[in-house]
Amino acid sequence: MKLHEYQAKGVFADAGVPVPDSKLASTVDEAVDAAEDIGYPVAIKAQVQVGGRGKAGGIELVDNAEEAREAAENIIGMDLKGLHVDRVLVEAAVDFVNELYVGVTMDRNEGEPVAMVSTRGGVNIEEVAAEDPEAIEREHIDPAFGMQPYESRKAVYEAGVDREVAGDVASVLRTLFQLWDDSDATEIEVNPLMITADGDVVAADAVMNIDDDALFRHPDLAEMEDEAAEDDLEAKANEYGFDYVRLSGNVGIIGNGAGLVMTTLDLVDYYGGEPANFLDIGGGAKAERVTNALDMVFSDENVDAVVFNIFGGITRGDEVAKGINEALESFDEIPKKVVVRLAGTNAEEGMDILNTDLVTVEVTLEEAVQRAVEYAEEEAQ
Amino acid sequence: MSILVDNDSRVVVQGITGGEGKFHTRQMVEYGTNVVAGAVPGKGGQEVDGIPVYDTVDRAAREENADTSVVFVPPAFAADALFEALDAPLDLVVAITEGIPQQDMSKVYRKLRETDTQLVGPNCPGVITPGQAKLGILPGNIFESGNVGLVSRSGTLTYQVVDNLTKRGIGQTTAVGIGGDPIIGTDFVDALEMFENDPDTKAIAMCGEIGGEDEEEAARYIGEYMDTPVAGFIAGRTAPPGKRMGHAGAIVSGGGGTGTAESKIDALNDAGVPVGDTPEEVVDHIEGFL
Known part of the structure; x- marks a missing residue:
């Protein structure tokens, strides 16, 4: 978990590391009031977790209320390297x-x-x-x-x-x-x-x-974790207990095991698609976890198709298939096409069980990824 | 021949009375692993499927001549379990537990340097010598005895590659899951060295991923010291910097170039190791070596 600058400075100050006077503000008026309280010059700093904030226009040094207002108007609500700025830290400038x-x-x-x-x-x-x-x-x-x-x-x-x-x-x-x-x-x-x-x-x-x-x-x-989360979907993933990273593409990816999920992302890219996310549902594939995973991926408005890649090790493929069917049947309508690929223990039995009215089944990883990339391209048009 | 584990390994399971421990002990025994004892504080004197349980690893090792341990202890208590295993002492400790705090592992690693014990993991699927014994949670049925060694940082990716190998009729000497954490006992170089010294291993598949410099070090080692041919795979080519891709160790640092898939693939190629774009391509390379 990466703390925001204001959170980390709070922890530093408590531990006795000297930090400048500062106040957190989420509106322009709050920012100006904070600047007046602290006394000029102050720095107004975007609270997003990305390097090079200064160069990207996320930090401004101001000498009076007028400048403070202008800077706060510029920074609050801006899009900084893909992240939305909700809050600024108003901080005494250090000479x-x-x-x-x-x-x-x-x-x-x-x-x-x-x-x-x-x-x-x-x-x-x-x-x-x-x-x-x-x-x-x-x-x-x-x-x-x-x-x-x-x-x-x-x-x-x-x-x-x-x-x-x-x-x-x-x-x-x-x-x-x-x-x-x-x-x-x-x-x-x-x-x-x-x-x-x-x-x-x-x-x-x-x-x-x-x-x-x-x-x-x-x-x-x-307790600081929710505030530290950068993205609504990433906050949701914390709740569900998934390892999830949001990316910018349109092919949603669900799988089990970090290495295999990364490989699935790489193959989406290799076959000309763009991955929308990394989502590792971990061991097993109980219906509830599958439902939550699909809910996560469908909540991402960028997603045009989904590839579900499960290697059943100890967990048997037929049980995974039942979980996937149950999960998909719980949706009134499946918003995007889903391609499923099952491998490992009892994979054949699993593929027979899968409801092909709801999903497309492919046998190999390569075929499944290519099919999902194809669906995503069709949907995007 | 094989590395790390075989028919003769005498295994104590730490955490044998827990859900995971009990389930996987049964699977290991069914596969043919010689599980001689369990160790769980406060549960000494009990039995699990007829396997005697002791309060301490030390006692289990002495009473049952155990030389190997498999650890299924929950993360909050796992470092303690590993210190206990290192102190027993045993020849081999395989830590399956996922989510051990990094600073705990840092202390365990320091202790490890003072012992002769080989630690595999943590956060790994374990080690299997097909047809003989398995330590951990790997699904035995996808493996086949043969002459290809496999070493990997990831569990399910290992299964994927093994499945592809087995389906083409290529069996394995031993498969080692070294784990996805930043601090692990056995690294690629250690495993490669063992395979190089195993006369039955004729080719090696190595599955790495983003983060750290272990694959780059392995490439240097292969270039300098190895005769056995190696084919590689690197997961995480599309991972953005600064984001942890599931495994605690799978993270490309912010601004710098360290830990990227590109740097690992380049290093391996420079050492003469072909790197597959897909798991199938890795198997193509292995087939070519044999």
């Missing part, structure tokens, strides 16, 4: 002399956390990492012992942070690691960490990703 990068993430190759510090803050850190890996100082942390104070100092000094602020930056890094550890984060990042003329450090942005698999032991963070 900085230097911008750093600090972060903690999981190094999956080493299986252990790594703390990172760079003096090249304020720009896309992944570009810095690609062009000049030496510009980012990395310090691996033993997961059994956690970050030792010397490790935070080492990272900061080796990165070349100014001596005057090094102690404070190291302290921020330790707090971030503690937060990472306490909240089961997979990634925490401050970019930029601003250094003011007075030598204060301030987290001007905040990225925080929490491990979905650990939310069960963080009820306070789990």
